[in-house]
């Protein structure tokens with residue numbers, strides 16, 4: 001085999017000559033090695049025992065997830081040599097790169113990474129920091145003794161990563177975090193009293209330990225049907241925890257090897273490679289900021305924390321979720337809704353208007369996915385509140401609920417839950433026909449778990465507002481349009497009709 005490569009090398013040019021990288025243009029180089037040539041040279045300065053060929057082979061492996069056999073062809077060496085090069089580069093970078101760029105024990109650096117968003121939302125003093133904890137799985141293939149590896153890692157708003165673990169997949173997030181305080185006392189000592197910790201519901205069993213034994217302030221999204229204040233506080237947490245998904249998306253996009261299950265035989269190297277990848281992300285990547293105009297949004301969110309959801313009070317008092325008689329049904333279809341629009345008079349909105357309602361991009365992106373789901377059914381059901389004078393709901397006076405509105409129009413819509421098939425949420429939007437743009441959207445409420453929030457809105461509400469005020473007037477490219485045609489859908493039995501009152 002080696003003779004073959006020797007021959008190949010002498011007869012043809014090998015694809016990648018790491019000692020002569022100037023022969024490759026920068027974008028091709030980046031496509032194969034995840035970084036441009038300047039960045040590559042910088043990475044090599046941390047290699048003390050390995051050379052640019054070793055580092056190049058490792059980066060190519062992480063970037064492309066090709067087999068060692070395939071990589072051997074590109075570098076003109078045999079397969080065993082590829083394995084050795086990767087091992088040499090990993091050992092070297094673990095010793096000389098990783099300690100410099102992850103799990104830093106420099107608290108000042110950690111404090112400097114706190115963003116204006118988390119500072120404003122959680123009132124973080126200048127000598128305190130804000131940390132987000134999360135755990136993720138690494139799937140392993142080809143193992144008779146199947147067990148997912150679970151790595152715990154925490155990271156700070158501006159993508160300053162800590163990586164701890166890995167732990168057995170059988171442990172939950174709370175158990176892992178509690179164990180980290182005992183197992184890694186030196187790493188965890190960077191956390192001081194009154195620091196702010198943002199966790200998700202998976203950590204709820206460790207919250208008491210954190211607050212009582214570690215003296216930190218923990219924020220976690222609430223469970224179940226939330227009142228407006230809890231729904232708003234939950235939004236504060238998700239607004240900052242959004243970064244977690246971003247970091248994983250970055251990792252998998254940059255290094256394809258982490259987007260596929262790990263090989264059982266090379267698990268130890270796989271974990272070390274993950275540390276190197278995270279160190280590189282910390283070294284080169286720009287901070288992920290949670291908002292384009294984050295300080296304004298943070299101030300706006302803070303100012304709305306205690307705003308009650310008046311429309312919820314109206315809906316509950318008059319039982320509008322169940323009342324059908326007072327509403328005029330308007331069926332939206334994929335094409336031609338001119339007549340419906342004339343009947344509904346919903347305002348035209350811009351993307352900026354939508355953003356100032358959702359206070360973040362997530363709900364707007366979700367709206368497009370929800371729309372795609374509904375579009376397949378060819379229908380979008382909206383109804384307009386138009387009670388007969390004799391109906392008891394005709395007694396609704398918005399001023400009784402502290403809502404100032406000139407020309408009110410209340411609409412109700414149905415949406416399917418994304419997670420629980422068949423369960424419907426009721427969405428209510430109250431707008432002022434006398435006004436235009438963002439100002440016309442007065443109140444909104446949804447019967448889902450976080451639908452009462454007044455800091456931003458849930459994705460269901462955004463879908464309705466997005467579609468009626470923006471989506472239907474713009475070319476909408478739905479994500480993966482062909483995906484529903486790939487597999488056969490067996491129709492479900494019709495769900496029981498929703499209980500209604502006339």
Ligand SMILES: [Zn+2]
Nearest residue numbers: 446448458460
């Ligand atoms: Zn909702």
